[in-house]
Amino acid sequence: YQRRVHGKQWYQRRVHGKQWYQRRVHGKQWYQRRVHGKQWYQRRVHGESTLRVLPLSSFSSFFTNMSGASYSLTTFSPSGKLVQIEYALNAVSAGKTSLGIKAVDGVVIATEKKPPSILIEPDTIEKISTLTHNIGTTYAGIGPDFRVLVRRGRKEASKYNLVYKDPIPVSQMVRELATVAQEFTQSGGVRPFGVSLLVAGYDEDGPQLYQVDPSGSYWAWKASAIGKNAKNAQTFLEKRYNNKMQLEDAINTAILTLKEGFEGALNEENVEIGIIGADRKFRLLTPAEIKDYIKETD
Amino acid sequence: MSIMEYNGSAVVAMTGKNCVAIASDMRYGIRMQTLAADMRKIFKMHDQLFVGISGLATDMQTVEQKLRFRTKLYELREERNIKPSVFANMVSSMLYERRFGPYFIEPVICGLEDKKDQKNVPFICTTDLIGAQCFTNDFLVAGTTTDQLYGVCEAMYKPDMEPEDLFETISQCLLAAVDRDCLSGWGAIVHVITPDQVITRELKSRQD
Numbered sequence: 001y002q003r004r005v006h007g008k009q010w011y012q013r014r015v016h017g018k019q020w021y022q023r024r025v026h027g028k029q030w031y032q033r034r035v036h037g038k039q040w041y042q043r044r045v046h047g048e049s050t051l052r053v054l055p056l057s058s059f060s061s062f063f064t065n066m067s068g069a070s071y072s073l074t075t076f077s078p079s080g081k082l083v084q085i086e087y088a089l090n091a092v093s094a095g096k097t098s099l100g101i102k103a104v105d106g107v108v109i110a111t112e113k114k115p116p117s118i119l120i121e122p123d124t125i126e127k128i129s130t131l132t133h134n135i136g137t138t139y140a141g142i143g144p145d146f147r148v149l150v151r152r153g154r155k156e157a158s159k160y161n162l163v164y165k166d167p168i169p170v171s172q173m174v175r176e177l178a179t180v181a182q183e184f185t186q187s188g189g190v191r192p193f194g195v196s197l198l199v200a201g202y203d204e205d206g207p208q209l210y211q212v213d214p215s216g217s218y219w220a221w222k223a224s225a226i227g228k229n230a231k232n233a234q235t236f237l238e239k240r241y242n243n244k245m246q247l248e249d250a251i252n253t254a255i256l257t258l259k260e261g262f263e264g265a266l267n268e269e270n271v272e273i274g275i276i277g278a279d280r281k282f283r284l285l286t287p288a289e290i291k292d293y294i295k296e297t298d
Numbered sequence: 299m300s301i302m303e304y305n306g307s308a309v310v311a312m313t314g315k316n317c318v319a320i321a322s323d324m325r326y327g328i329r330m331q332t333l334a335a336d337m338r339k340i341f342k343m344h345d346q347l348f349v350g351i352s353g354l355a356t357d358m359q360t361v362e363q364k365l366r367f368r369t370k371l372y373e374l375r376e377e378r379n380i381k382p383s384v385f386a387n388m389v390s391s392m393l394y395e396r397r398f399g400p401y402f403i404e405p406v407i408c409g410l411e412d413k414k415d416q417k418n419v420p421f422i423c424t425t426d427l428i429g430a431q432c433f434t435n436d437f438l439v440a441g442t443t444t445d446q447l448y449g450v451c452e453a454m455y456k457p458d459m460e461p462e463d464l465f466e467t468i469s470q471c472l473l474a475a476v477d478r479d480c481l482s483g484w485g486a487i488v489h490v491i492t493p494d495q496v497i498t499r500e501l502k503s504r505q506d
Contacts, residue, residue, distance in 0.1 A: 165387035169376060
């Protein structure tokens with residue numbers, strides 16, 4: 001007899017007087033059976049039967065434990081695209097707008113911070129994070145994924161410092177983050193990150209701004225925007241950007257650009273701005289400072 | 299018999315005015331037998347960074363290869379030369395990784411690096427076999443001849459010597475010291491590193 005269970009084909013068979021459903025998984029024969037209300041999967045291993053209790057829902061995550069090999073969930077489509085990465089980019093485009101501008105003497109990154117309710121404490125939301133003293137980052141997309149990447153980034157920076165007793169260069173930090181993002185497009189049982197990062201830093205090579213995508217590609221930008229309003233913001237920045245911009249001008253331009261696509265009134269409670277200047281210390285602007293800058297742009 | 303005395307070596311590094319010098323003997327021996335008088339114990343990592351390694355010869359070779367590997371990768375990734383102080387820390391980490399089965403070597407790192415406000419600042423550093431670093435401004439010694447080398451260097455060293463003067467001093471120190479140690483000698487080589495060039499000279503010494 002045969003039956004479809006959770007989309008997978010099972011064949012029915014009587015073994016030792018008990019009803020069993022069997023299926024071939026990766027060339028190995030598995031038998032499925034309900035015992036005492038729990039779903040059991042039995043398999044012959046080296047001639048002996050081994051019983052494993054697994055919740056039915058995790059049957060598809062079999063792929064990670066028995067044979068030792070892990071199969072990636074991100075696979076090529078016939079047209080040569082990695083569809084999971086395209087979808088990840090969709091998640092990024094659905095996220096709140098973030099942008100970054102590189103000036104002659106520093107870099108500024110800014111992001112919208114609209115809490116879903118007025119009851120949320122706004123100063124506990126951290127959309128811009130420090131990776132090292134002189135490198136900061138923000139994102140567009142899924143917040144928790146950002147947290148994971150920040151954690152990894154901080155660890156890699158510390159590991160580098162442990163070996164070389166030298167702060168990690170911005171380009172190397174970005175490379176590490178991008179490598180992590182790429183690993184998650186090729187490893188078993190994981191999905192790509194649903195965030196694009198904007199990394200701002202100042203090191204021996206001067207001020208730098210990079211973008212890291214879920215695919216693991218990264219570029220250096222003079223100015224860039226990611227997220228919901230990215231296209232319009234990018235066009236706006238293209239018009240407004242010039243190579244001789246100072247950090248102060250860059251902050252004003254950043255606020256103006258955010259204002260363009262902002263729903264409602266822009267004030268110091270619903271944006272987060274981080275800057276790094278010639279002092280090479282990344283810091284967030286206080287709400288009071290942001291208020292002053294907003295006033296300047298009016 | 300200590301494993302560090304199986305092969306025998308003498309390495310010394312000294313700082314001068316915007317220059318550093320590193321010198322070593324050239325003996326390759328096993329216990330009391332000398333097999334060659336042309337063994338290199340100082341290796342160039344790049345134009346402004348040299349490392350001299352004393353101790354067990356096999357570990358000297360292996361560590362040199364590993365350091366070269368790590369340095370090359372660093373240069374490829376970061377697109378710049380590794381600074382001597384950063385290199386010294388890398389050596390220290392690498393040796394400590396083998397804390398409980400160490401490489402039986404004592405490296406001496408020397409080079410010139412740019413600090414925040416000064417260019418071509420001399421840098422010398424030595425570590426023990428498990429990576430404990432020692433930084434000084436004047437001179438550092440390693441190998442089986444350390445006792446002798448400490449004596450002569452302390453007596454003959456002056457700060458802020460010009461390259462030629464530095465060469466003379468370090469050569470005389472090394473030659474005098476290895477004469478009192480049977481496990482080192484059989485030739486000597488000196489590298490003097492200045493901001494524009496590296497001068498390497500082989501010394502004619504007693505072949506015993």
